[in-house]
Amino acid sequence: MTATRRLEDQVAIVTGASSGIGAATARAFAAEGANVVLAARSEDRLVELADELEGEFDADALAVPTNVRAEDEVDALIDETVDAFGGIDVLVNNAGLSRGGDVETMSTDEYETMQETNVDGVFYATRAAIPHVRERDGHVIFVGSFAGKYPRSFNPVYAASKWWVRGFAKSVAAQVGDAGVGVSVVNPAEVRSEFETTSGSTFAEAFDEGEVSEPEEVAEVIAFAAGQEHSSVSEIDVNRRDKFADGF
Numbered sequence: 001m002t003a004t005r006r007l008e009d010q011v012a013i014v015t016g017a018s019s020g021i022g023a024a025t026a027r028a029f030a031a032e033g034a035n036v037v038l039a040a041r042s043e044d045r046l047v048e049l050a051d052e053l054e055g056e057f058d059a060d061a062l063a064v065p066t067n068v069r070a071e072d073e074v075d076a077l078i079d080e081t082v083d084a085f086g087g088i089d090v091l092v093n094n095a096g097l098s099r100g101g102d103v104e105t106m107s108t109d110e111y112e113t114m115q116e117t118n119v120d121g122v123f124y125a126t127r128a129a130i131p132h133v134r135e136r137d138g139h140v141i142f143v144g145s146f147a148g149k150y151p152r153s154f155n156p157v158y159a160a161s162k163w164w165v166r167g168f169a170k171s172v173a174a175q176v177g178d179a180g181v182g183v184s185v186v187n188p189a190e191v192r193s194e195f196e197t198t199s200g201s202t203f204a205e206a207f208d209e210g211e212v213s214e215p216e217e218v219a220e221v222i223a224f225a226a227g228q229e230h231s232s233v234s235e236i237d238v239n240r241r242d243k244f245a246d247g248f
Contacts, residue, residue: 005033006227016095020193024219068121118161182232
């Protein structure tokens, strides 16, 4: 007997899809039967991933180069998705970046780049997608962070942006839940990916396999949240098992 695929024929947009959690989420969605729209700035990586999804999972995959900091590009992403597939079932707000450093030494450009990506981009995508997601009783999923729940002395602006994401998601849930829209927040701690640490290296370089979470583990949680037919997974934390052993 063939197992039922949770997202069969659904349409999912994944921002920040060119690597890490985003790329792993795209693969997880395609494996569950979804048509996946890949959004990120790196067109070459998106096209390569789209070819992989179509070849390995027989999924329809659309690569849409998008800078989430640009409102018009996000609007175009939503419009292109609807034109291609007729609607949207799932939006995964995954695109984000981190910059470490003390507040007193952080440049205005670094601050604004992080805010425009982690905050403005999430708002633009959510605002544009909600009318379409509502039509299909779908899901909006926000990739938060451990840093969005606990103070972070070494990257306070990044942490603040993720506190905003979490608060925004909870409030959006209050606003659209009675319209049948599921809203979920997934909070990863360290994930072995190309995401930068505060020292400038990547988490993949900083941690060996098995030390922290893998992108695929977080992707499975996101796919689980998206696969709920009537319920909404409010929030899930994904931490390495020793995360709380020595405090934060």
